[in-house]
Structures are given as C-alpha cells and as structure tokens.
Amino acid sequence: MSSSAPVPDIVRCAYMELVVTDIAASREFYVDILGLVVTEETETEIHLRSLEEFIHHNLVLRQGSQPAVAAFGFRVRGEADLAKAETYYRELGCEVRRTEAGFRKGIGEVVRVLDPLGFPYEFFFDTEHVERLTWNYEHHGAGAIVRLDHFNQVYPDVDTGARYLEGLGFRRTEDIRDSEGVTYAAWLARKDTVHDTALTGGAGPAMHHVAFATHEKHNILYICDKLGALRRSDSIERGPGRHGVSNAFYLYLRDPDGHRVEIYTQDYYTGDPDNPLVTWDVHDNQRRDWWGSPVVPSWYTEASTVLDLDGNPVPVREREQSQEMDVTIGADGFSYTRKDDTATGFKVGSQL
DSSP: OOOOSOOOOEEEEEEEEEEESOHHHHHIIIIIITOOEEEEEOSSEEEEEOTTOOBSOSEEEEEOSSOEEEEEEEEESSTHHHHHHHHHHHHTTOEEEEEOTTSSTTBOOEEEEEOTTSOEEEEEOOBOBOOOOTTOGGGTTTTOEEEEEEEEEEESOHHHHHHHHHHTTOEEEEEEEOTTOOEEEEEEESSSSSOSEEEEESSBSEEEEEEEEESSHHHHHHHHHHHHHTTOGGGEEEEEEEOSTTOOEEEEEEOTTOOEEEEEEOOOOOOSTTOOOEEEETTOTTSSOTTOOOOOHHHHHOOEEBBOTTSOBOOOBOOOSOOHHHHHOOTTSSOOOOSOTTSOSEEESSOO
C-alpha cells in the first residue's frame, strides 16, 4: 500500500455526507437541537455548517432509503494538490474520479477516490465562501457548535490503516496498544490538534463518528440539558465525560438514523515537528474515559455503513486481531481490567 507519487497537501477534514432516511427528522436534530447553520437546502438535501466556518458546508444530509456515509471530505492546500491526489491514488490502484465544479454545491472540482481501506474520500480546494458567524452571538445559542473537528473510521487492521494515512502525510498523535504490540486504535492529524481522523479497530470499513467542536464544557452540558428538556435524552449514547486519549471533554449522540455524532472540546496543540506520540495501554481504564466510567457496548459494536463511488455499500471485513471490547469489558458488560493498578497507563514518546 505505497505510491511513489507526491502526496497531496491536506489541510484539514472539511465535510461529511450522510445519507438519512427522514430528512425532516434529521433537520430537526442537526439544526433545531444542535444548532448547525443551514447554508442551502432542497426537499432532499441540506448543506450545514458550524458557526465559525466560512466554506460552504461541513455536513451534507441527503435523503435516501438506507442510512450510510457517502463521503469523507478533506480540503487540500491548492489546485495542484488535486492532480497530486489523482496521481497518488491511481498509482495505488484505487478507483479515482475527478468531477467538475458544481458536483458538490459550493465546491469546485473534487477528486473522489475509494481509498485502499475502502473509504470514500474526497479532496477539494475551491469553495464558495459564506458568512462566518463567529461574532454573530445572537445566532450561537448555549450549545455553540463552532467547528468540524474530526472523523473516526472503523477498520479491521489499525496498523495497516495507520501506515497508509501516515504515508498520506498524517501525523500519528496517540494510539492504544497492548504489551504484545497489537494496536487497537490510532489518532492521526493534519491540522495542529489531536486528530483529523482516527482509526478504531473493528469490523469495517465503517464510520464510527463525526465530531464537532464547541468552546467549553458548559456548551456540552447545555446540549445534555436541552435534550433532557425536549425528552430526547435517548439520543445520548455516552457521556458527558473526559477522554484520556486526546484529553477532550466529550458527548456522544446518535442521530435519528443512528449515525454517531461527537460533541468535543479542550484537546491540545500538536503542531510541533517533534510532537511526542502518546501510547496508552489497552488495559488502562482511563484511556477512553479519564474518570474511569464504563463505555457502553454499542460504542464498540455499532457503526455506519460506508458507500462506494456508485453509492453501493462497501463490504465489511471482520477484525482478526483481539478487539478492545473483548479484552477490556468483563462478563457484566461494564467492568474493566488493568494489568497493574500502580503503573502509569500511558507513555509519552515511547513504546509500552
């Protein structure tokens, strides 16, 4: 899984396209409850953005018969990087399509690929600028979702997937391993945060979650209170809590179709060239939640189908290595293990 062609210079994760089965119910969830901003909409498609965004959209909701993920969108540094992406993926033997401007509303030419892992990636540079609402506090609301932060992808072989993304220019910032060297998850960044995408070991390719950032913990707590007041607390799958990995405060929600959405804040800067890798022991119960709270089994076992470039579901492969849930959750479904309760469960810049 290597190419001798120059890699495209990826700036950041930029948008995701979700196929939803009830566009009105999805609009209520993402707009009325979470507060994302409508850039443009029709009866069958809605383009949404976060409050600080100036490109056309961060999320596309498209009416369809089955819930799925149709695209993971990344912005590149310039027009020349589109040609680099096209050449890079053709050398990898991937299916590649270059579309004209207008294939996506508000976006110029797009290079679409079904990448070596089976994910539908899209690369673009040109975009229509829209109003950035950073200073329009009258529109913010107490939840105030300000940025698209990252994707999380499920794939059976995390090591292979991480090497592919590192070859594409991503920096590995954190991972979870065991003493035998099995990697259970990895976090990879292009912008100067903990990640633009992550790989979680499991049956895939699949989409684990899409994450939006807010400013402070209180924004997340407000979203929980709002969901409770609306009698929609069943949308909360996990949290609120503090991650060990990434250090971020988090909340996981499920939208009306079961797509997982994370609301996320307070991770840390990773932009230095010698930023140290943080490796967590899979048996450390603080890796997923710093307070040691249990992780509900659905978080490990459920994910969204991804589609190929023709809109067909990509076949899923099972993970052959040990799975995180199997080695960390006890017979009661919630208890955790730690090999040595007196030892530090993570190491910075070294191997376990």
